[in-house]
Amino acid sequence: MYFRLFKLILIFICVNIIINVLYRLLLHSKTSLSMNKNDNIPLTKNNIDQISYSLEPFYIRLPNFSDDEAKNWFYNSSYYKINSKKCPEGLCEEKGILFNDTKEHLSVNVFLVKNGLYINDDCGYNYGATAVKRTFVSANETTILYDKAIIYTVPDGWAFQHFLDGVGPKLAHSKSYLQKYPDAKVIILQGVRFDRSVQEIWSMLGVDYSKRILHYLPTMKVGARLLINPCITPAIHPRLWQDARSMYWSISGILNRKSEVKRKNLIYIQRTSKNAMNRARLILNEEPFIKVLRDYCLKNSLNYVQYDHSKDTNHIRSRIELFYNAKIIIGVHSGALSNMNFAQSGTTIIEIMPYRQESSVLPMTCSMFRPDDLKACAGYILYTQAQLLNQSYWILPNVVNAKGNINLNISRVEKLFDKI
Numbered sequence: 151m152y153f154r155l156f157k158l159i160l161i162f163i164c165v166n167i168i169i170n171v172l173y174r175l176l177l178h179s180k181t182s183l184s185m186n187k188n189d190n191i192p193l194t195k196n197n198i199d200q201i202s203y204s205l206e207p208f209y210i211r212l213p214n215f216s217d218d219e220a221k222n223w224f225y226n227s228s229y230y231k232i233n234s235k236k237c238p239e240g241l242c243e244e245k246g247i248l249f250n251d252t253k254e255h256l257s258v259n260v261f262l263v264k265n266g267l268y269i270n271d272d273c274g275y276n277y278g279a280t281a282v283k284r285t286f287v288s289a290n291e292t293t294i295l296y297d298k299a300i301i302y303t304v305p306d307g308w309a310f311q312h313f314l315d316g317v318g319p320k321l322a323h324s325k326s327y328l329q330k331y332p333d334a335k336v337i338i339l340q341g342v343r344f345d346r347s348v349q350e351i352w353s354m355l356g357v358d359y360s361k362r363i364l365h366y367l368p369t370m371k372v373g374a375r376l377l378i379n380p381c382i383t384p385a386i387h388p389r390l391w392q393d394a395r396s397m398y399w400s401i402s403g404i405l406n407r408k409s410e411v412k413r414k415n416l417i418y419i420q421r422t423s424k425n426a427m428n429r430a431r432l433i434l435n436e437e438p439f440i441k442v443l444r445d446y447c448l449k450n451s452l453n454y455v456q457y458d459h460s461k462d463t464n465h466i467r468s469r470i471e472l473f474y475n476a477k478i479i480i481g482v483h484s485g486a487l488s489n490m491n492f493a494q495s496g497t498t499i500i501e502i503m504p505y506r507q508e509s510s511v512l513p514m515t516c517s518m519f520r521p522d523d524l525k526a527c528a529g530y531i532l533y534t535q536a537q538l539l540n541q542s543y544w545i546l547p548n549v550v551n552a553k554g555n556i557n558l559n560i561s562r563v564e565k566l567f568d569k570i
């Protein structure tokens with residue numbers, strides 16, 4: 151009886167495997183067919199391949215609060231006022247905020263367009279349905295013509311922080327094309343600089359800066375015999391962000407394994423008047439603050455690491471490993487905190503959020519005092535990232551002085567460390 155059931159199951163599994171293999175073979179022959187046709191310039195009707203799938207809806211939980219001041223501050227923010235409408239049955243504390251919009255949060259797409267033409271479209275889920283299918287007929291409609299190209303023109307993708315929050319999630323589902331077409335050009339936006347760490351990540355992905363990168367300017371019309379477009383993809387989704395993280399670990403040689411034993415770093419991301427591009431958001435009473443951190447490390451056998459990105463001349467690989475081994479990451483809101491993208495699930499992230507008491511304009515967050523003026527607030531991007539990465543996030547709002555700097559309330563910091 152049981153044996154027959156077992157046999158049935160076995161047959162079922164075998165049939166499934168065979169169907170799967172056949173299906174893959176078919177798929178593969180389809181793509182290689184369209185590749186061969188690629189050389190014939192006269193367009194056929196069927197010159198676009200679309201590979202799409204849908205991700206699961208996801209929840210973003212509220213931050214952890216160590217005191218009522220933090221909690222009230224967050225509940226008063228326009229971020230909360232906008233997003234709390236999306237908590238199932240109004241249960242924000244229990245369930246979190248639901249992200250379930252098909253286009254904005256769930257739908258992942260790659261378009262392969264024969265004789266595709268790229269003209270300054272925003273690389274994101276709002277990419278136009280017509281623009282994504284744009285083609286050229288003759289080469290004089292282009293200013294640059296490649297055999298193959300892949301579009302990653304997210305805003306400021308040349309900068310470390312925006313590579314991680316913009317390009318990374320798109321690479322997560324499209325990096326296979328970089329390997330499949332090692333001659334394909336990679337199109338990113340031209341910026342005021344091209345961060346060394348970003349160049350190093352591209353290089354680890356097999357994209358040599360001098361050979362494969364095009365810095366796009368709005369005047370360019372880039373044509374490609376095969377234009378690969380991974381843009382129409384959610385900007386935030388835990389699957390994409392965690393896959394991007396695994397990709398960083400994998401290309402830098404860190405095995406994706408549980409290594410709780412090695413997670414020994416408490417990393418303080420330090421903002422100084424030298425390393426910060428805008429001078430505000432400095433901690434004025436840093437000495438007693440650091441003492442709290444060091445004492446905590448002593449008590450819990452952690453390594454205290456003070457991280458100043460401007461002094462880090464190592465290859466990005468070392469930084470990925472440093473943060474991979476983080477147990478706790480703490481710092482004032484700033485781009486350098488986005489190194490949390492290299493840290494494992496369960497890492498504790500503490501973001502000190504500076505805000506102005508009297509003014510309706512908060513340094514990093516949106517207005518609290520005009521509840522009807524609800525704007526999207528970039529200040530919550532690091533909170534969102536920590537949640538996408540399945541980390542444990544704590545927010546510590548602290549008021550700033552007239553110059554935008556912070557006198558941290560040390561007893562609140564101590565209280566927070568008692569709770570984690």
Ligand SMILES: *[C@@H]1O[C@H](CO)[C@@H](O)[C@H](O)[C@H]1NC(C)=O
Pocket residue numbers: 222223225226518
């Ligand atoms: C913030 O919220 C608390 C209740 O959660 C309320 O008592 C307080 O007045 C609010 N403050 C501001 C500035 O809106």
Ligand SMILES: *[C@@H]1O[C@H](CO)[C@@H](O)[C@H](O)[C@H]1NC(C)=O
Pocket residue numbers: 207248250
């Ligand atoms: C997500 O939205 C769809 C409709 O678009 C709905 O059927 C589904 O129940 C929603 N999922 C959750 C978890 O609420």
Ligand SMILES: *[C@@H]1O[C@H](CO)[C@@H](O)[C@H](O)[C@H]1NC(C)=O
Pocket residue numbers: 288289290291
């Ligand atoms: C572009 O090239 C095509 C033929 O390849 C020609 O018919 C057309 O006139 C050209 N257009 C311009 C603006 O030069």
Ligand SMILES: *[C@@H]1O[C@H](CO)[C@@H](O)[C@H](O)[C@H]1NC(C)=O
Pocket residue numbers: 495496497540
């Ligand atoms: C989230 O992280 C915890 C460890 O903190 C782990 O047990 C859990 O499986 C993770 N969940 C997902 C969906 O990755």
Ligand SMILES: *[C@@H]1O[C@H](CO)[C@@H](O)[C@H](O)[C@H]1NC(C)=O
Pocket residue numbers: 211212213214541542543544570
């Ligand atoms: C709050 O902290 C707990 C304990 O560290 C953790 O399990 C949970 O994921 C955290 N919540 C958020 C929203 O990060």
Ligand SMILES: *[C@@H]1O[C@H](CO)[C@@H](O)[C@H](O)[C@H]1NC(C)=O
Pocket residue numbers: 217559560561562565
């Ligand atoms: C620091 O925070 C505590 C609450 O934890 C509060 O009682 C105290 O007044 C604060 N100190 C200052 C200087 O704001």
